[in-house]
Amino acid sequence: MKNIIISQIAKLPTKYGIFKIKAFKENDKEHLAIFTDNLSNEPIVRVHSECLTGDALGSIKCDCGEQLEFALKTISEEGGIVIYHRQEGRNIGLLNKVNAYALQDKGLNTIQANHQLGFKADERTYDIVEFILKDFNIKSIKLLTNNPKKIESLNGINIVKRLPIQIEPNPYNKDYLKTKKDELGHFL
Numbered sequence: 001m002k003n004i005i006i007s008q009i010a011k012l013p014t015k016y017g018i019f020k021i022k023a024f025k026e027n028d029k030e031h032l033a034i035f036t037d038n039l040s041n042e043p044i045v046r047v048h049s050e051c052l053t054g055d056a057l058g059s060i061k062c063d064c065g066e067q068l069e070f071a072l073k074t075i076s077e078e079g080g081i082v083i084y085h086r087q088e089g090r091n092i093g094l095l096n097k098v099n100a101y102a103l104q105d106k107g108l109n110t111i112q113a114n115h116q117l118g119f120k121a122d123e124r125t126y127d128i129v130e131f132i133l134k135d136f137n138i139k140s141i142k143l144l145t146n147n148p149k150k151i152e153s154l155n156g157i158n159i160v161k162r163l164p165i166q167i168e169p170n171p172y173n174k175d176y177l178k179t180k181k182d183e184l185g186h187f188l
Contacts, residue, residue: 003027004131017076024135026128032084033132036075042160044080046071046144047129050088053097061101062176063167070165071144083132090114091123109179121184126153133157146186162187
């Protein structure tokens, strides 16, 4: 990977605990590692894909905000890293994500909406995640995920264990979660 700019490390006190942060600029995307001091040889790692609507606005149309909260609580208690992966809307961008939401309002599921807009079901790549983990000199992890694609995509990292994230469905995201399970193979 070329032209990656890395920030210094800074403290980040949060409602979940005290973390440290380090940013990684990859072309026009800026990713963030949120981590604790007590990193083990096989830390818990959550690769959390950006979701402005869920993470910042509290949308319950998806489970993203709840997954991020779960990850931050877990990492705070047990040690590890959350990699905030800046690939909004499975990497179709915010504008296209809102357009996909509009198509979902008309009855399409999340995958059908992406296809209607000319995208694959999931456009994300994970090269930067491996770069970030190598920057921390981490070779083995316990991956906090329900997504089998994240497991498959981290080829250069030894995943010793997958840790599930269990979020209770609600009336607004139950169909979304069903699509993730049935069509994307998520472990739900």
